[in-house]
Amino acid sequence: MRCAVLIGMGAAVAFSGCAIHPRPEDFSRSDTFEIVQRIRCESRQAIKTFALTPDNFAKLRDDEHGSAPLRPERVSRLIKPGLRDAAIGYTFQFDIFESDGTEASTSFNFPFSNGSFSLGVGGGETKKRQAKRDFDLAERFDELLSDTSLKCEPGRENWKYPVTGEVGMNEVVETFIRLAGLSPVFVNPGTSKRDVYSFTDKLTFSTSYDGSVTPSVTLRPVTHDFRLTQASAKFEATRFDVHSVTVALSAPPVDKPTSERVARSRSQAVQPGDSDDAKASVLRTLQNRRQIDLLREGD
Numbered sequence: 001m002r003c004a005v006l007i008g009m010g011a012a013v014a015f016s017g018c019a020i021h022p023r024p025e026d027f028s029r030s031d032t033f034e035i036v037q038r039i040r041c042e043s044r045q046a047i048k049t050f051a052l053t054p055d056n057f058a059k060l061r062d063d064e065h066g067s068a069p070l071r072p073e074r075v076s077r078l079i080k081p082g083l084r085d086a087a088i089g090y091t092f093q094f095d096i097f098e099s100d101g102t103e104a105s106t107s108f109n110f111p112f113s114n115g116s117f118s119l120g121v122g123g124g125e126t127k128k129r130q131a132k133r134d135f136d137l138a139e140r141f142d143e144l145l146s147d148t149s150l151k152c153e154p155g156r157e158n159w160k161y162p163v164t165g166e167v168g169m170n171e172v173v174e175t176f177i178r179l180a181g182l183s184p185v186f187v188n189p190g191t192s193k194r195d196v197y198s199f200t201d202k203l204t205f206s207t208s209y210d211g212s213v214t215p216s217v218t219l220r221p222v223t224h225d226f227r228l229t230q231a232s233a234k235f236e237a238t239r240f241d242v243h244s245v246t247v248a249l250s251a252p253p254v255d256k257p258t259s260e261r262v263a264r265s266r267s268q269a270v271q272p273g274d275s276d277d278a279k280a281s282v283l284r285t286l287q288n289r290r291q292i293d294l295l296r297e298g299d
Helices: 002-016 032-051 054-064 072-076 141-145 169-182 258-263 278-298
Strands: 087-112 115-140 198-213 216-218 227-250
Touching: 032 054, 032 087, 032 141, 032 169, 032 227, 054 072, 072 141, 087 141, 087 278, 115 141, 115 278, 169 198, 169 227, 198 278, 227 278
Parallel strands: none
Antiparallel strands: 087 115, 087 227, 198 227, 216 227
């Protein structure tokens, strides 16, 4: 019986992830940093595809393999004029819930000359753990394209743990660029102003795991001794992961004089009150979206 119980306990513990602090890598084998980098890689590839002309795409590829450092100023000149100050931002939210419990029962029997006495004993416990993690990240298109520390490999969908695979950034970036007026279909006749210069999209993925192990043992009846006759145990573990990525894209109006954009120093830190800075606009959009989500949860 002891072996059976230990085997059951081992299976349940292994299933529950063996972590007091639940983390994405318990099941996905990708930690938070790796997940963020993969989504940034996917965004970078989409920006290369839709924010660069074919000739400039080839120039950027040559620059990436060159010996000179890849600087944002150089990359900015390769991006289509209407997107040279564009920025992309993300709100990452990781909500992980784990629960595991054990139940055990035993039966004892003591025979008498005219009958028997039986005793049943049972007990159990349940443990729950939850971890929530959220943060914002924003960067300009030229910063993302020139980030040499970002090492990207070809990705693919992961249906078991979706947030670790391709999440569809290609379509998100393409939709923003088309709606921003850089596609002739979406430009108002007779005006240089774009219809859309800010865009958000929320992607939510959930993954759940559950399982149980129920070892038991039954002994042959005894005649004269007070002995254990039956024992059983139940080990259960559940885990529910909810990951969401809110993506925001922003670009200044296309009719803004180019001289104003050039005059603004790239080295200045993002100022939350600077309405002309696309990164600040993206961060405000993400913050507003978070407040809206909180209000909806409270209803």
